[in-house]
Amino acid sequence: MSMDKYTKPFNPKLPQTAEDVPNKNSLNSYLPIRTKGNDFDWDAVIGLVLRGLLRKKVEKYGYEEFTQDCQAAFEEKLGEEAFWDVLQEMYFDNKDIFSVSPELLLFRAQKGEYAQGDARIASMFTNLLQNMRVDNFDAKLNFIEREMLATLRNKMKSDTSLQANEQPYLPYLAKAFCDDLKFLASRPKYLLSEIEQFLSFYGFAYTAQLSLAISDWRSGEAPVAKPLYFIMDHERASSERTHIKNHGYKLFNESASRLYPMLTMLELLQPSVGEKNATKVPLWEISKGIQESKSTHLKEQLEHFARAFKSHRNLDTSLNESDCALDWLANIMKLAIAQFSVGERFNINKKYVSEIETHLASPFIQNRRRAGLVLVLNQDYIILLTNLAVGEKDKLRFHELISAFKQRGIFVDKQTEQELIKFYERIGNVERMSDSGDAVYVRKTI
Template identity: 40%
Template sequence: MLKSDLKVPSSNSLSTFIPFLRTKDKHYKICWDTILGYFVHAAYNKSLLKIELDGFKDSCEQRFSEILDEPGFWSEIEAMYFEKEELFKISPELLMFKATKGEIDPNSEKLGDTLIELLNGFSLSSSQNSNLNILAKEIKANFDTFNDSTKVKQPVNKNKISYLPYLTSHFQQDLKFLNSRPNYLVTQFPAFIKLYSFLYVSQMALNIRDWKGGEPSHKPCFFIVDNERASRERTQVQRYGHAQLVEYLEYLFPYLVMNEALQDKGNTKPLWHLAKAIRDDKESLDDLNLFAQKFCDARSKYFLTPPPVEKQNDTDNAIEQMLKLSLRQFEKKNGTLKEYNQTAVKGVLNTICAPFIQKRGQAGQVLTFNQDYIVLLTNLAIGESEKLRLHELIKAFESRGIYFDKQSQQNLVNFYERMGIVERMSDSGDAVYVKKTV
């Protein structure tokens, strides 16, 4: 698992698990529409389109000129589907036109690659045309003529290990659920990728230090509904909400960079998997002990004070020492690279986390869900079932890394009742059912 020849990297760079995580402000200027189009090409296992939207429109005009008795009717079709966003409501796959080949900015591509890491080789089947009108069917059929030969050329790595297997499972399950409802998917796709971008990065941050425990599990991350009051007395929200997330984001870049430095390029496994694979291996222990001193010497200019390097007696401690050395470069009191890690943390907070953060007076910054996200999340959690008991629904939220305290749970019930999707079998809380809206 370790590189056969461990060398100290000349710079801190990251290309695995969260390739979006970088250390300059310019890297966080993104376009969510581009990210969506780029992700869609991978989700449907297609290559990026080479034809621009205008070229596709010309092709559709030609197609309709051959089948329409009144050529002038094309102007009506053009106004109906191409002058607004109606074209993208025909099929989720048409969203690929938001990211045609050669027109994708590097920052949006990196965030798209981060979502593809979570996809982990899973792909969706082509959306069905059965519910489309005759005009939409012709446009989709024309799109398919461009799309039929755009299968991804690179074989999927079946041996790749997700950093967060539990979240990958939910991601795949939720995508499959949405894909079976293409009209709903098209309307919710932008919110869906923002939601899972946040869940992936937040749960990675909350799990990154717990690598000795083996495969990760969902960690408490508390939210409130955006229309309820926050206060300092809500200890779970204060202790395990925004403040906790900011604290743990500090470890993401240093730890992932070191994890990558210890492994062969193209075959980087999660940190927790690496630790398990080399545990109690004498040769790996010797290599790590030797590498620690090499790393310390080579990166000495980035330490304000010389860090302690000791010979370790087991691989877990040796990995821990390497992670501390990597982190020390970026620490406020011990390293000269602190501004770079702070840029990465702020970049994540201002892009991926921004839709889920609000400032609430004396309570400070809190993590929130607005009602649109609550409805989407509820539908995803209920999935193919018709309804779930309230406590089952809360557990489904938590399994995705979304926690609500008792006050927020009651607020959710009130919201569901206003929507008319609550069934009460009795006055008991165990008999409260919530139905999905799709």
């Protein structure tokens, strides 16, 4: 599946009576967080993402067996048993071999090596990748490492089980993610050192931007990056900085409260609900499908579903009477939010936002006491994002770099821009042609 527009006609199978409305809200797409059981292991997630990227797997072949095969290969070629002891200590005893090539990390994506929570987190990145493929990683290896990798490759099998099953909700971010991963894939050693940080960043950027975009569905157009403000983790966050105060953590936290209500409703609205291996579509695409539909029954179907859902959930929410199908979709989303505004469901949604902050957002949130909670980027994330933004170019003008940050969901105010320039000057990857920001160029650090 590519990032091309979804072309199937919108033909939902919506419950039409209160008896047909499901009792439980379920969430199976667009976000991997659930109300509980969200612990995951980055090593396993990385292995699964690479397995999907390579379309290869290593099954029924344990690490010990691999070690023995490498030993046999070297003893045959080198003829010195003592030399193997040195290699074993260097590469195998502490699993340092995993730093040789990303392909070795497929051992962490074997059955029994990962849990359901790991698979869910990995699926978020697999869907962002939209079935992008890398055949192998061209790492600059020495003779010994090439032999070890060849031994593993002989045991690899093709694998197409980890495929995208969602149309991108945020096509602009999916494109940036793919472009950035291609850049990293061409530098395997850098990828190995940065992939956890890379996935951590995109996991949060995607969740935050999804929370900002999810209510903006009516136009039927794909979302664009929405302002969400970060500061560097050493900066002061005074209350006079209105963007930081109003369009940073506070905005993210408020927006995140819409995710669970609207995504669980989106599950019921999927045109292909119940179909095996069906591709899920975003709410804005459903809106587009309604606008382009020639069906005369859509308005009635949506209206019946809205009334049935309202009755089943015992909601007293007022509905806007209309002859327009889109207005009834608006009523449905209004009911989705309303059901989580009271009682036990209110607490469930509060817990859901807390789970998001704990498992996906925590590296990016700091408590600044009087200034409250703010969104931050530490220096390691900034260096990584700078290298990704500059990409294959030699350098970028500073304002072009700021635009590239925005395409990845990162917005900064003028004060942080000045702090960034000072930071780049300290680490020596900036060229200042004049005091003007337009004449400041930023280079990669790799």
